[in-house]
Amino acid sequence: MAAILSSLLAGSVLLSGSVNAQNFGSNGPVEDAFSYVQPLNTTILTEYGSSPPVYPSPNITGVGGWEAALEKARAWVAQLTTEEKADMVTGQAGPCVGNIVAIPRLNFSGLCLQDGPLAIRVADFASVFAAGVSTGASWDKDLMYERGLAMGREFKAKGAHVALGPVAGPLGRSAYAGRNWEGFSSDPYLSGVAMEKTITGHQDAGVQACAKHWVGNEQEIQRNPVYDPNVTTVKTSNAISSNIDDRTMHELYMWPFANAVKAKAASFMCSYQRINGSYGCQNSASQNGLLKTELGFQGYVMSDWGATHTGVAAIEAGLDMNMPGGLGPYGLNFGVPSFFGGNITIAVNNGSLDTSRVDDMVIRIMTPYFWLNQDQNFPSIDPSSADLNTFSPRRTWTRNFTLTGERSRDVRSNHAELIRRHGAAGSVLLKNKNGTLPLKAPRNIAVFGNDAGEPTQSSVLNQNNYEFGTLFAGGGSGTGQFSYFVTPLQALQSRARQDGGLVHYWLNNTLIANSNVSTLLIPRGQPDVCIVMLKTWAEEADDRPHLSSDWDGDAVVESVASYCANTVVVTHSSGVNTLPWSDHPNVTAILAAHFPGEESGNSLVDLLYGDVNPSGHLPYTIAMNGTDYNAPPTTAINTTGFDDWQSWFDEKLEIDYRYFDAKNITVRYEFGFGLSYTTFNMSNLEVSPLANNITSFPENLPIQPGGNPALWESIYNASVSVSNTGSVAGAAVAQLYVGLPSSAPAGTPPRQLRGFEKLHLEPGETQTAAFELMRRDLSYWDIISQQWVIPEGEFTIYVGFSSRDLVVHDTVTVVG
Numbered sequence: 077m078a079a080i081l082s083s084l085l086a087g088s089v090l091l092s093g094s095v096n097a098q099n100f101g102s103n104g105p106v107e108d109a110f111s112y113v114q115p116l117n118t119t120i121l122t123e124y125g126s127s128p129p130v131y132p133s134p135n136i137t138g139v140g141g142w143e144a145a146l147e148k149a150r151a152w153v154a155q156l157t158t159e160e161k162a163d164m165v166t167g168q169a170g171p172c173v174g175n176i177v178a179i180p181r182l183n184f185s186g187l188c189l190q191d192g193p194l195a196i197r198v199a200d201f202a203s204v205f206a207a208g209v210s211t212g213a214s215w216d217k218d219l220m221y222e223r224g225l226a227m228g229r230e231f232k233a234k235g236a237h238v239a240l241g242p243v244a245g246p247l248g249r250s251a252y253a254g255r256n257w258e259g260f261s262s263d264p265y266l267s268g269v270a271m272e273k274t275i276t277g278h279q280d281a282g283v284q285a286c287a288k289h290w291v292g293n294e295q296e297i298q299r300n301p302v303y304d305p306n307v308t309t310v311k312t313s314n315a316i317s318s319n320i321d322d323r324t325m326h327e328l329y330m331w332p333f334a335n336a337v338k339a340k341a342a343s344f345m346c347s348y349q350r351i352n353g354s355y356g357c358q359n360s361a362s363q364n365g366l367l368k369t370e371l372g373f374q375g376y377v378m379s380d381w382g383a384t385h386t387g388v389a390a391i392e393a394g395l396d397m398n399m400p401g402g403l404g405p406y407g408l409n410f411g412v413p414s415f416f417g418g419n420i421t422i423a424v425n426n427g428s429l430d431t432s433r434v435d436d437m438v439i440r441i442m443t444p445y446f447w448l449n450q451d452q453n454f455p456s457i458d459p460s461s462a463d464l465n466t467f468s469p470r471r472t473w474t475r476n477f478t479l480t481g482e483r484s485r486d487v488r489s490n491h492a493e494l495i496r497r498h499g500a501a502g503s504v505l506l507k508n509k510n511g512t513l514p515l516k517a518p519r520n521i522a523v524f525g526n527d528a529g530e531p532t533q534s535s536v537l538n539q540n541n542y543e544f545g546t547l548f549a550g551g552g553s554g555t556g557q558f559s560y561f562v563t564p565l566q567a568l569q570s571r572a573r574q575d576g577g578l579v580h581y582w583l584n585n586t587l588i589a590n591s592n593v594s595t596l597l598i599p600r601g602q603p604d605v606c607i608v609m610l611k612t613w614a615e616e617a618d619d620r621p622h623l624s625s626d627w628d629g630d631a632v633v634e635s636v637a638s639y640c641a642n643t644v645v646v647t648h649s650s651g652v653n654t655l656p657w658s659d660h661p662n663v664t665a666i667l668a669a670h671f672p673g674e675e676s677g678n679s680l681v682d683l684l685y686g687d688v689n690p691s692g693h694l695p696y697t698i699a700m701n702g703t704d705y706n707a708p709p710t711t712a713i714n715t716t717g718f719d720d721w722q723s724w725f726d727e728k729l730e731i732d733y734r735y736f737d738a739k740n741i742t743v744r745y746e747f748g749f750g751l752s753y754t755t756f757n758m759s760n761l762e763v764s765p766l767a768n769n770i771t772s773f774p775e776n777l778p779i780q781p782g783g784n785p786a787l788w789e790s791i792y793n794a795s796v797s798v799s800n801t802g803s804v805a806g807a808a809v810a811q812l813y814v815g816l817p818s819s820a821p822a823g824t825p826p827r828q829l830r831g832f833e834k835l836h837l838e839p840g841e842t843q844t845a846a847f848e849l850m851r852r853d854l855s856y857w858d859i860i861s862q863q864w865v866i867p868e869g870e871f872t873i874y875v876g877f878s879s880r881d882l883v884v885h886d887t888v889t890v891v892g
């Protein structure tokens with residue numbers, strides 16, 4: 077969701093902190109709610125940078141298992157007045173971050189929508205889970221589901237019908253984008269599996285998932301239009317336009333969202349920025365065309381908070397629910413005035429909007445509600461949420477909300493235990509010289525860096541990049557409120573005490589970077605280990621200014637390593653960090669611990685001391701140098717033209733490892749890389765077709781959620797044997813990459829991830845990793861036929877332990 081949260085969390089005014097002021101216009105765009113913004117243009121779907129009209133908006137059919145719920149929803153909606161229908165699709169200020177009002181005469185108690193992707197944010201006595209990037213780094217399907225289920229249970233117990241997550245947009249086109257950490261990986265396949273598992277987990281708990289932000293939301297700067305500060309109704313420039321060609325749209329940015337639809341996500345959130353020139357929430361090509369027609373999405377599309385810029389035009393283009401309801405872009409005007417609300421009643425009554433479209437909007441909203449049995453004994457909204465909700469505090473409410481039920485419910489259950497495991501599983505061991513780790517009961521431990529200790533200002537974190545205190549998560553609407561947390565320093569101290577050790581620490585980066593560290597240490601003896609804790613902040617509404625660690629972290633490492641021969645560096649980070657000191661001989665170990673959530677310190681100590689064997693792998697690439705990355709966010713447009721903010725995705729499919737591999741660029745740590753305390757071996761790759769009549773084109777089957785079901789049929793099996801050749805138990809991740817034949821169109825990446833399996837292996841144990849390759853996995857998107865096509869010629873199937881440690885491979889000819 078939106079926007080302002082990083083400042084609103086603290087109940088402070090807008091425009092605070094480091095947030096890019098450019099993103100914040102005042103309220104009140106003027107656009108004609110009753111006319112199409114897009115001129116009719118017959119340009120074909122494939123034209124780069126254009127967004128053709130795709131109308132009308134398809135009706136829900138209930139296909140794929142929602143048929144019975146659809147019948148209930150239809151019968152229910154038939155009882156509504158036009159005013160009630162308008163209410164059902166228009167948010168109001170209320171106790172939750174998004175609210176649909178109750179209709180008491182039908183025993184409907186309304187809908188409560190809450191942030192976000194790693195916690196129910198507006199809540200007390202709730203858990204803060206590992207972030208998306210940590211979850212992606214685990215490469216563990218069971219963990220992804222377990223986390224989704226546990227989160228879903230907390231949302232439900234707090235009375236939230238809809239969890240505003242998970243995130244596949246941004247995907248991670250640019251290493252700098254401020255919200256990459258909310259999602260899982262810059263690889264669409266890994267992200268897609270994580271989407272599917274998370275959504276299934278949320279919805280198995282009885283909570284609706286919301287896949288966001290659809291689509292191409294790959295940077296924060298200028299994600300919204302800008303308004304004249306003096307005349308707030310005058311828009312001075314449009315939001316950035318993500319200009320994405322058709323093939324790239326399908327193979328990268330849509331891909332994980334297809335998994336989300338396949339998993340029957342109840343809702344999607346359309347994005348702030350424009351897509352090929354047209355605003356995300358009024359883009360008929362993306363909503364009516366790609367999402368509701370091609371992918372067969374049966375749920376509802378809600379706007380990001382304030383991303384609705386028209387009424388009827390957006391509705392005809394496929395938008396089903398306006399959030400938070402009032403005029404954007406940063407609508408603290410909630411219900412009135414609205415592009416929806418009363419305007420829908422007017423439009424229906426004067427004939428500019430067909431009742432059948434409004435009915436479809438409401439039916440799409442109510443079908444997943446009935447499918448998940450949310451009409452039966454759903455918990456009430458915890459009254460404490462209303463007080464914690466700085467987004468729409470009580471004084472802004474214009475409608476009635478009756479809050480009943482137990483206040484400040486503790487919904488945390490035993491989740492601390494699994495968060496501790498997840499934090500460790502999402503940490504990646506990048507270097508471990510001479511078996512430095514695991515630590516062997518060191519007696520004298522020196523800890524350095526402002527990421528080690530307690531946040532000194534407040535436990536209500538994540539309003540900004542605070543200097544002192546460890547990072548558990550990033551900022552903005554995707555963060556959480558901590559009921560407690562365990563810092564690295566607390567956990568290290570308590571572990572050292574058990575071992576009869578001691579811990580000295582220095583937390584001021586400026587001091588460490590500018591000191592001769594030996595003068596700090598000598599009186600205390602040469603430490604057995606120096607642990608340097610670095611952090612890298614990222615937040616919604618702001619892209620990262622650089623890829624280094626914050627607070628002069630690189631200088632802190634150099635300073636410590638120049639004296640300490642056993643320097644272990646740990647990063648808490650939103651994702652990519654350049655690590656220029658990685659080859660320093662005294663830097664003996666590096667652990668990328670990402671954003672592990674509330675049990676951070678325990679997750680870390682479990683790894684450092686070997687109670688848990690590291691098994692995370694990078695869900696992105698660490699280049700030799702920040703300048704090696706292509707596809708930076710489009711920034712610093714300093715012309716004043718209305719439409720000057722354009723982001724041309726000219727690198728096409730070549731993001732992250734697809735780019736580095738295509739250009740044969742040496743990287744520091746490649747996509748998929750990660751060390752263990754044990755060693756693994758791999759052998760016996762077997763690849764076999766599941767049919768002998770595989771055709772290039774998929775059979776044209778009726779669309780199901782996820783698109784043509786033929787795309788999801790397994791057509792090849794592959795397997796490898798993986799052995800633990802070391803002396804401790806550990807988990808290996810077997811990664812399968814596909815190289816398409818040379819007959820595939822130009823621009824096809826050399827290799828793309830198309831399977832992964834995590835195996836837990838005792839010393840000496842061997843297990844088989846089995847992969848099922850679906851038709852989609854072996855196809856490219858053909859812009860001419862508008863189909864997924866399996867190319868003719870020789871495919872190479874590689875399996876290994878990273879994108880550049882490809883241990884075994886085989887070639888197969890799939891068609892012809």
Ligand SMILES: *[C@@H]1O[C@H](CO)[C@@H](O)[C@H](O)[C@H]1NC(C)=O
Nearest residue numbers: 115116117118119123125126
């Ligand atoms: C349709 O859009 C394309 C690309 O923006 C443009 O070149 C063309 O002139 C438009 N056609 C019409 C009929 O407006």
Ligand SMILES: *[C@@H]1O[C@H](CO)[C@@H](O)[C@H](O)[C@H]1NC(C)=O
Nearest residue numbers: 132133134135136432433436
């Ligand atoms: C949706 O269903 C309604 C009522 O059955 C029908 O009138 C309308 O034409 C349908 N719309 C589409 C796009 O099929």
Ligand SMILES: *[C@@H]1O[C@H](CO)[C@@H](O)[C@H](O)[C@H]1NC(C)=O
Nearest residue numbers: 302303304305306307310312
């Ligand atoms: C807004 O008004 C102030 C004071 O009159 C002026 O200095 C400023 O340039 C105006 N801003 C714009 C964007 O017109």
Ligand SMILES: *[C@@H]1O[C@H](CO)[C@@H](O)[C@H](O)[C@H]1NC(C)=O
Nearest residue numbers: 109412413414415417418419
């Ligand atoms: C309808 O939308 C317009 C903006 O186009 C707004 O000014 C007006 O207040 C809205 N009406 C209602 C009833 O919300």
Ligand SMILES: *[C@@H]1O[C@H](CO)[C@@H](O)[C@H](O)[C@H]1NC(C)=O
Nearest residue numbers: 177180473474475476477478
């Ligand atoms: C709220 O409910 C009360 C009593 O049920 C009613 O009198 C009042 O008009 C309602 N207010 C609004 C804004 O609906």
Ligand SMILES: *[C@@H]1O[C@H](CO)[C@@H](O)[C@H](O)[C@H]1NC(C)=O
Nearest residue numbers: 509510511641642661662664
């Ligand atoms: C690492 O191991 C090598 C070979 O055993 C040894 O020469 C070297 O001193 C060790 N380095 C450290 C830092 O322990």
Ligand SMILES: *[C@@H]1O[C@H](CO)[C@@H](O)[C@H](O)[C@H]1NC(C)=O
Nearest residue numbers: 544583584585586587588590
């Ligand atoms: C951190 O160290 C620097 C350099 O010694 C000093 O100027 C600064 O005041 C210190 N910060 C705090 C919060 O003590």
Ligand SMILES: *[C@@H]1O[C@H](CO)[C@@H](O)[C@H](O)[C@H]1NC(C)=O
Nearest residue numbers: 637638639640641660661662
């Ligand atoms: C590594 O640490 C030792 C002190 O233990 C120091 O003498 C040496 O200069 C350091 N190496 C580098 C490259 O800084």
Ligand SMILES: *[C@@H]1O[C@H](CO)[C@@H](O)[C@H](O)[C@H]1NC(C)=O
Nearest residue numbers: 654655656700701702703704
């Ligand atoms: C990174 O690249 C820039 C520009 O090419 C160069 O100036 C800088 O020295 C490089 N840094 C490293 C660590 O290689």
Ligand SMILES: *[C@@H]1O[C@H](CO)[C@@H](O)[C@H](O)[C@H]1NC(C)=O
Nearest residue numbers: 710711712713714715716720
């Ligand atoms: C912005 O303006 C400066 C100086 O006029 C120019 O050098 C720079 O290239 C411009 N940046 C962009 C993105 O146009």
Ligand SMILES: *[C@@H]1O[C@H](CO)[C@@H](O)[C@H](O)[C@H]1NC(C)=O
Nearest residue numbers: 736737738739740741742826
């Ligand atoms: C890639 O680069 C390496 C080292 O720079 C070189 O040995 C190799 O031949 C290159 N491969 C290709 C395909 O260019």
Ligand SMILES: *[C@@H]1O[C@H](CO)[C@@H](O)[C@H](O)[C@H]1NC(C)=O
Nearest residue numbers: 766767768769770771774775
């Ligand atoms: C391919 O063969 C399988 C049996 O091996 C059969 O079920 C299927 O219908 C065939 N598909 C086509 C497209 O001929």
